[in-house]
Amino acid sequence: MLTGIKVSIIGQGYVGLPLAHSLVGAGFHVTGVDIDETKIALLNKGKTVIEDVTDSDVLEMFNTSRYEATSNFSAIAESDVIVICVPTPLGESNDPDLTLLLSATKAIAQVAKSGALIVNESTSFPGTVRDLIVNIFREIRPNVEFDFACAPERVDPGNSKWGHTDTPRLVGGLTEKSLSRAVDFYSKVCNQVIPVSSPEVAELAKLLENSFRQVNIALVTELAEISSSIGVNVHEVIEAAATKPYGFMKFTPSVGVGGHCIPVDPMYLSWFAKQKGSKSELVDVAQKVNEQRPDKVAQRAMELAGKASARILIVGMGYKPNTSDLRESPSVKIYGILKSAGYEVCWYDSFVDAFDGKSCETHVADFDLIIYAQSDSNFNLDNAIREKNRILDCTGKIKKSENIFQI
Numbered sequence: 079m080l081t082g083i084k085v086s087i088i089g090q091g092y093v094g095l096p097l098a099h100s101l102v103g104a105g106f107h108v109t110g111v112d113i114d115e116t117k118i119a120l121l122n123k124g125k126t127v128i129e130d131v132t133d134s135d136v137l138e139m140f141n142t143s144r145y146e147a148t149s150n151f152s153a154i155a156e157s158d159v160i161v162i163c164v165p166t167p168l169g170e171s172n173d174p175d176l177t178l179l180l181s182a183t184k185a186i187a188q189v190a191k192s193g194a195l196i197v198n199e200s201t202s203f204p205g206t207v208r209d210l211i212v213n214i215f216r217e218i219r220p221n222v223e224f225d226f227a228c229a230p231e232r233v234d235p236g237n238s239k240w241g242h243t244d245t246p247r248l249v250g251g252l253t254e255k256s257l258s259r260a261v262d263f264y265s266k267v268c269n270q271v272i273p274v275s276s277p278e279v280a281e282l283a284k285l286l287e288n289s290f291r292q293v294n295i296a297l298v299t300e301l302a303e304i305s306s307s308i309g310v311n312v313h314e315v316i317e318a319a320a321t322k323p324y325g326f327m328k329f330t331p332s333v334g335v336g337g338h339c340i341p342v343d344p345m346y347l348s349w350f351a352k353q354k355g356s357k358s359e360l361v362d363v364a365q366k367v368n369e370q371r372p373d374k375v376a377q378r379a380m381e382l383a384g385k386a387s388a389r390i391l392i393v394g395m396g397y398k399p400n401t402s403d404l405r406e407s408p409s410v411k412i413y414g415i416l417k418s419a420g421y422e423v424c425w426y427d428s429f430v431d432a433f434d435g436k437s438c439e440t441h442v443a444d445f446d447l448i449i450y451a452q453s454d455s456n457f458n459l460d461n462a463i464r465e466k467n468r469i470l471d472c473t474g475k476i477k478k479s480e481n482i483f484q485i
């Protein structure tokens with residue numbers, strides 16, 4: 079019986095909370111653990127902490143009596159399955175920083191019951207499950223049997239078409255038994271589970287997916303600069319190329335890459351390649367091209383804004399439309415560059431409550447320039463265009479006219 083199976087999810091963020099919601103819906107007993115006491119307090123008040131799970135989803139989970147949210151790891155002691163969904167950022171020199179993943183693993187190893195299945199969903203380099211997670215368990219709980227698997231999350235927050243139920247799930251197990259248990263577990267909440275021959279295949283596939291995106295984004299970013307130098311609209315060029323029915327996949331240039339995946343995961347691949355005496359030159363160059371994009375947008379904005387006392391509004395502070403996630407957001411970088419250069423910079427984002435001690439700007443007139451960094455359906459773009467604001471469009475979505483400028 080599903081209702082008898084206890085699952086703990088370590089980390090109740092963009093990856094962990096939607097998973098908790100699906101598992102509770104499927105009949106599992108779920109303990110959501112997070113070291114962020116504020117998040118846990120909000121969840122316990124029936125408040126969500128991310129966009130893809132609503133307040134009523136959270137209340138619904140509590141109403142089943144099969145969900146608890148806690149910061150106390152002792153609550154996971156009876157769990158049959160423990161899933162790790164904690165951040166795996168970069169350190170100061172752009173190397174993997176697994177501090178949170180390793181501390182979560184240590185905390186789990188201290189209390190997990192014998193025979194539990196431990197699954198890592200956090201993105202990391204090949205060998206993370208086999209060499210790091212398993213070794214921590216062996217040190218802390220020698221002679222106790224556990225199963226281990228890797229099932230990288232592919233969720234795209236804010237994507238209304240593909241959620242984690244209908245996005246095929248890769249699963250790699252340390253042993254045949256681990257694999258079979260993990261496949262069985264994910265089959266309860268994912269329509270398609272794809273077993274692979276080892277955790278390393280799953281780990282490397284995840285890095286490939288996001289490096290593929292990073293490289294292609296860098297390519298169209300460069301193309302945007304080439305097209306603009308000859309006065310050709312890059313979006314028209316891309317649409318034209320996309321009419322080819324095979325061998326082409328459409329990527330579009332933007333204000334830059336951000337979030338917890340595209341600017342981060344390829345650096346895990348790059349670091350890993352170096353550890354193995356290999357190279358990932360293409361990934362490294364693509365990273366550089368993408369990193370430079372916010373500076374180029376800021377430079378263009380300064381040219382357009384003119385005087386140093388100009389007032390500039392940035393629309394869309396999240397790293398992509400419809401998210402409050404500011405991690406690695408290009409708009410945040412542009413905001414910082416313009417502010418340091420002495421401009422008066424304001425922001426608009428209907429998903430972000432506060433930023434830089436300022437609240438969201440609601441009055442859009444009287445700006446010397448609007449940087450339309452991300453589409454925001456609540457922003458009155460028509461009004462801004464009617465008011466003849468000068469707009470630097472980084473989305474390619476605004477029809478070209480006298481006061482609309484492309485990057």
Ligand SMILES: NC(=O)c1ccc[n+]([C@@H]2O[C@H](COP(=O)([O-])OP(=O)(O)OC[C@H]3O[C@@H](n4cnc5c(N)ncnc54)[C@H](O)[C@@H]3O)[C@@H](O)[C@H]2O)c1
Binds near residue numbers: 093163182200201338
């Ligand atoms: N956000 C995405 O779009 C996305 C998509 C696919 C994969 N991933 C990967 O999933 C992982 C989690 O990312 P996220 O976006 O959910 O991060 P997040 O910051 O939204 O959530 C992670 C949560 O883990 C908590 N946490 C940190 N250390 C902890 C610990 N030791 N014990 C318990 N809780 C701890 C944090 O407080 C946070 O609430 C990362 O490896 C990320 O690369 C993210």
